[in-house]
Amino acid sequence: MKYLVLLFALIAAPLSAQTALPPAPYANQQIADPALERKAKALMETIRCLTCQSQSIADSNASMAGDMRSQIRERIMAGEHPEAIRAWLITRYGDWVSYEPTAAPILWPLWAAPLVLLGLGVLLLRGRIKRKGRA
Amino acid sequence: MRKLLIWLPLVLFLGFIALFASGLFQPDDRIIHSRLVGQPLPAFNLPAAASDRPPLASSQLAAGQPRLLNIFASWCVPCAAEAPQLEALRAAGVPIDAIAIRDARADVDAFIQRNGNPYARIGLDARSEVQIALGSSGVPETFVIDGKGRIAYQHIGEIRADDVPMILDRLRSAQ
Numbered sequence: 002m003k004y005l006v007l008l009f010a011l012i013a014a015p016l017s018a019q020t021a022l023p024p025a026p027y028a029n030q031q032i033a034d035p036a037l038e039r040k041a042k043a044l045m046e047t048i049r050c051l052t053c054q055s056q057s058i059a060d061s062n063a064s065m066a067g068d069m070r071s072q073i074r075e076r077i078m079a080g081e082h083p084e085a086i087r088a089w090l091i092t093r094y095g096d097w098v099s100y101e102p103t104a105a106p107i108l109w110p111l112w113a114a115p116l117v118l119l120g121l122g123v124l125l126l127r128g129r130i131k132r133k134g135r136a
Numbered sequence: 137m138r139k140l141l142i143w144l145p146l147v148l149f150l151g152f153i154a155l156f157a158s159g160l161f162q163p164d165d166r167i168i169h170s171r172l173v174g175q176p177l178p179a180f181n182l183p184a185a186a187s188d189r190p191p192l193a194s195s196q197l198a199a200g201q202p203r204l205l206n207i208f209a210s211w212c213v214p215c216a217a218e219a220p221q222l223e224a225l226r227a228a229g230v231p232i233d234a235i236a237i238r239d240a241r242a243d244v245d246a247f248i249q250r251n252g253n254p255y256a257r258i259g260l261d262a263r264s265e266v267q268i269a270l271g272s273s274g275v276p277e278t279f280v281i282d283g284k285g286r287i288a289y290q291h292i293g294e295i296r297a298d299d300v301p302m303i304l305d306r307l308r309s310a311q
Binding site: 022025052054065068069071090091093095098 | 239271
């Protein structure tokens with residue numbers, strides 16, 4: 002009986018698999034050249050998965066993320082620049098697809114925030130030092 | 137000035153509460169629209185996905201008459217749910233082509249057997265390459281393609297019965 006249950010467990014198939022096809026060739030296989038793989042990996046970690054929207058495609062098990070990983074690895078092997086692939090994806094899905102902030106005007110406050118905060122800090126410090134000096 | 141400044145943290149706090157509350161009550165929009173709407177279709181040339189339908193190339197979609205490009209898959213449940221609506225559109229004289237995503241011919245054949253075949257041509261996109269090139273984020277999706285091969289409209293999710301008049305309108309305005 003125990004073996005029978007085990008046998009059933011072994012041949013059981015998931016009821017609603019996403020897709021019957023095996024993953025694309027480079028979805029889960031690294032590029033042989035470590036330098037290229039590093040480039041591909043860095044890009045994949047900053048590309049957002051369309052299916053699991055809070056994950057990068059490097060982290061997602063969705064079949065579409067696998068297809069995107071494979072496509073990125075193949076294009077990097079073909080000599081394409083990672084930023085060119087990112088730009089290609091952005092023309093299709095918008096800035097949303099990239100986790101890397103761009104220099105678009107809407108993000109200028111984001112880039113300016115550290116400088117503004119630093120300036121405020123300097124002002125505060127100057128006020129304190131002046132008061133101390135008087136005391 | 138000082139007296140007013142003392143209220144600043146409270147005002148900020150209430151501002152954040154209002155922000156979070158509005159986020160709680162606003163329905164979350166997670167739909168990612170293709171940025172290619174209004175632009176020409178990317179070029180592709182796909183093999184046949186079904187035994188009794190010819191393959192699909194992007195050049196065939198610029199045929200002078202607006203048509204629908206349906207992105208579906210045999211393993212996708214809502215794709216089966218929109219089959220009657222596609223059939224109604226076909227009966228209304230709309231040419232419909234399709235791309236089957238991550239599919240196999242036997243599965244597409246079985247899907248068509250079960251749900252009917254409103255498609256003129258079906259291309260097989262086994263590795264989602266054309267889907268990504270189209271800026272499509274899932275299945276099912278339906279693109280309205282104008283006569284010159286430009287994407288006029290992208291419908292995300294299944295076509296429900298009450299979407300059919302809107303799709304027909306979009307086709308008419310893509311003329």
